[in-house]
Amino acid sequence: MAKNSRNCEANCMRCKYMVSKKPGKQRQEQRKSPLHIKRKRMRARLVSDDPDLIYVRTVTVRVGDEVEVLRGDFSHPNSVKSESRGKRLGQARGRAGVKSKIVGIDSKNDRVFIEGLTQNTADGKEEAVPIRPSNIIVTKLYEGDPLRIKRITERSSPGGSVE
Incomplete structure (x- = not known):
């Protein structure tokens, strides 16, 4: 064949x-x-001062990783913007720059849920805001999985392979 x-x-x-x-x-x-392949595709940049991870560029995101949001505006598009914030006034419109932990992952829709990023629904409930992994950077890896840390540090060589 x-x-x-x-x-x-x-x-x-x-x-x-x-x-x-x-x-x-x-x-x-x-x-x-399939979901196991979609899950592997959910990767984000790794920005770390750890010398063991100097050659690792991206990692698969995981619950417990500490991340920073780089892009995104989490207010409802039809909401009334206040006059004290906004693009023309030089302030950030959304919650870009939030540093927190990942609390949930939706592999089917390629989204990540971050602690503290919520919005109110019409009936008054608070709901987590889904964010794409491309809009975040991982600042600290979850320490609870030694096998994952070992695999990532093994990759951290000038000619390392992808996990």
């Missing part, structure tokens, strides 16, 4: 890599992919 055959299990589109160049098909395969 040909090397790029879709019938071959070793070259299955959802298992190994995507074959098409078309952006629509790329997005479709990402949406259709």
